[in-house]
Amino acid sequence: MSTSTTTTGAGLEGVIAGESEICYIDGNAGILSYRGYNIHTLADNAKFEEVIYLLWHGTLPKPDELAKLKRALASNHAIPFEVVAFLKGVPPGAAPMDVLRTAVSMLSLYDPLARDMSPDANATKATKLMAQTATIVATFDHLRKGTEVVAPDPSLGFAASFLHILTGKKPDDVMEHAFDVALTLHADHELNASTFAARVTAATLSDIYSCATSAIGALKGPLHGGANEDVIKLLLEVGEADKAVERAKDMLARKIKIPGFGHRVYRTEDPRATHLRVMSEELGKRTGHENLFLMSQRVEKTVSEAKKLNPNVDFYSASTYYSLGIPIDLFTSVFAISRMSGWTAHILEQYKNNRLIRPRAEYKGNPDGMPWIPMEKR
Ligand SMILES: CC(C)(COP(=O)(O)OP(=O)(O)OC[C@H]1O[C@@H](n2cnc3c(N)ncnc32)[C@H](O)[C@@H]1OP(=O)(O)O)[C@@H](O)C(=O)NCCC(=O)NCCS
Incomplete structure (x- = not known):
């Protein structure tokens, strides 16, 4: 029995499942670019904040635009105290990606803009997600170890700031640069599983926190970010x-x-x-x-x-x-901190030109019309 006119290979391999202007991959030539900027060019030149701006807006930021983004990220660093209380109370041995998924989902409960679907509100929420994902990961690590949560130094860039609030030490230039490049390299990757999950959720016009939560759940798996x-x-x-x-x-x-x-x-x-x-x-x-x-x-x-x-x-x-001194079980969470830039770019792009994503399955089950079997005869 067939329900569709087009069938695909397992795992949607090779299927073009939507249009996007954000990320280009040529898997045969080994090319990856964000908004037309080759990943090697970005790795050699960009700071991660420039990459965030590029993914969100499609152009490299001018000095004032970059300064504004940095200010916005710094001023949105703090997470609600209810989320801190949750982080304090997670059971010992909780998997950091489970904690992150839950904490990011919780953010929506304390954001007055949570249900505002205007482009401005969604852009603000993307900034909050970008800043607060890093805060959640570092805060959780301190709370589980019983070490003091480190206050951010607003003069630091995104990469240095995260290493600082995580380890308590300001990184030197080499470590900062290495982490900055790692963040850039992980920032986006077209319709990878987690970004696709985020876009499917966005296409129902659900809120950005729900989309990010879907994405984190998908990233966690060992075939993806895990x-x-x-x-x-x-x-x-x-x-x-x-x-x-x-x-x-x-x-x-x-x-x-x-x-x-x-x-x-x-x-x-x-x-x-x-x-x-x-x-x-x-x-x-x-x-x-x-x-x-x-x-x-x-x-x-x-x-x-x-x-x-x-x-x-x-x-x-x-x-x-x-x-870089990142605890082993935080590796996937650190991937999520970077990929939040790509996820949010894709979610905003999906909202801009949305149509519900609802494919079909090729039905392989029993034919329709199975006779009902009474309980005593099963
Ligand atoms: C990434 C991944 C999920 C892609 O999966 P996929 O496109 O469905 O590829 P397949 O699982 O069909 O693999 C194709 C072939 O390569 C082999 N293969 C793929 N990845 C492999 C791996 N990491 N180790 C050993 N063999 C591997 C498969 O066994 C298969 O071989 P076969 O044709 O002889 O049976 C898969 O390569 C994988 O599981 N990698 C390990 C997990 C990982 O690193 N994930 C992060 C991805 S960025």
């Missing part, structure tokens, strides 16, 4: 390069997916991995974690030779984040 945590756990567990190679071979032989490899769209190297590999090596040398880079490199060679699979964004971001 992979960066799995990568570092694997590297730390095996501990040395030879063992890492053996583990990778064993996983391949048993057809277990190795986290941080493969991609639905790229058939070449993921252009984000090109930068993260360099950062992993540089920061590893600097912080005494070069071993993680060397292990990663050996695993990459093994997986590439055996299966022709390339590392994706999550593979070298794992060792990069580790060297």
Whole structure:
């Protein structure tokens, strides 16, 4: 029985599911660009706040526009005390992505603009989400460790400010720059699963907090953003390069997916991995974690030779984040902090020119007309 005129492969592979002006990917040529600016150009030149502006507005910010955005992010840093109370009360051992998902959802309850769907209100809420996601992640980490929540220094840029409120230390220029680039590289990626989830929610004209909550739920999965945590756990567990190679071979032989490899769209190297590999090596040398880079490199060679699979964004971001001093179980949450820029850009774009996203399924079940079976005869 067929219910549709067009069928697709599993997982909507290759399906063009909507129009967007935000992000371009050519998976065969290994090209990624935001609003026409190639990711290598952005990684070499942009500050993350410029990328946020670019994703939201489509142009690079002029000095006054950038200053205004920075002020808006700084002034929206604080989260409602009810959300802080929730963060204090989460059960021990709660998964940070579950906490983040719930806390972001809670933000709507304390935002007077929550139900205002005007473009201005939605832009303001996007700014709040951008600033407050970082605050939630850092505040939760302090509360669970019993360390003092760090007040932000408004003179710091987004990247330095987050490392400061998370670790209590202001990063030096090298660490700040590395994290800034990592944020830029993770900012957007077209209709990846979480962004698609956000757009599907937006297309029902639900509020932006609901859209962001949908996205965080999708990012959490190990096939998506959850992979960066799995990568570092694997590297730390095996501990040395030879063992890492053996583990990778064993996983391949048993057809277990190795986290941080493969991609639905790229058939070449993921252009984000090109930068993260360099950062992993540089920061590893600097912080005494070069071993993680060397292990990663050996695993990459093994997986590439055996299966022709390339590392994706999550593979070298794992060792990069580790060297930046980010707690392992916050890796996916840190991905969410950056991707909030892309999610919100896509949500605002969806609102601007909306039509409900409602595809069909190819029905494979029983034919219609099954006779009813009384309870006693089942
Ligand atoms: C990203 C991912 C979900 C893409 O999935 P997909 O497009 O559905 O690709 P498939 O699962 O159909 O994989 C295609 C082939 O590559 C293999 N493959 C893909 N990723 C693999 C991995 N990480 N390790 C080992 N083999 C992998 C599959 O086993 C399959 O091989 P086969 O044709 O011999 O059966 C997948 O590569 C994956 O699970 N990677 C690990 C998780 C991860 O890093 N996610 C972050 C993505 S940015």
